[in-house]
């Protein structure tokens with residue numbers, strides 16, 4: 144009896160997790176497919192986040208990841224979510240459940256993490272906002288697949304083995320899609336975008352600190368447009 148009940152509970156929880164995840168996967172894919180490159184931002188001043196996000200949207204990059212690496216980050220997510228028409232505000236560098244909840248409360252529509260932890264996955268399972276968790280090895284990806292994740296961030300992409308490494312995962316991990324991030328630029332983005340298991344790439348190169356400091360929004364729109372025109 145006990146074994147039967149345990150089997151049932153496990154089956155129900157796997158089915159529920161799968162069902163919940165599928166709609167979240169669709170939501171996540173609809174965001175990631177908006178553009179070939181997701182800009183990764185480190186925002187020092189929340190006030191600059193709005194013109195910066197407007198410049199990126201004007202160049203064709205709507206989904207924007209604001210990393211929780213600065214004290215201004217949550218306010219930046221809030222402002223971009225509320226004030227920038229056409230932007231899809233996301234939060235990155237989410238390391239734990241508390242940050243996940245704070246980012247969602249600030250209005251983040253997708254959450255990105257460099258890796259995953261059991262606590263973070265529990266928080267994500269309770270939320271309607273999709274998580275793009277990081278993985279750098281086949282084993283990490285397999286654990287996330289068991290949790291129902293079909294789209295993962297490959298991080299740090301260049302340092303972990305680059306496009307050749309990710310290509311080698313495409314056949315054994317068929318069905319899993321990646322957004323490689325880390326060390327990607329205009330020069331090597333296409334190496335990833337042409338892979339069958341890549342949905343988009345992420346990168347900070349479209350919003351260089353010098354251009355933000357100079358408030359060169361037109362320059363950022365140019366970089367965004369160049370990135371938005373990349374094809375797989």
Ligand SMILES: O=C(O)C(=O)C[C@H](O)[C@H](O)COP(=O)(O)O
Nearest residue numbers: 235236256257324325326346347
């Ligand atoms: O911590 C996260 O959640 C991240 O998003 C990490 C970033 O993806 C990379 O730091 C961006 O890498 P670069 O484009 O090489 O600057």
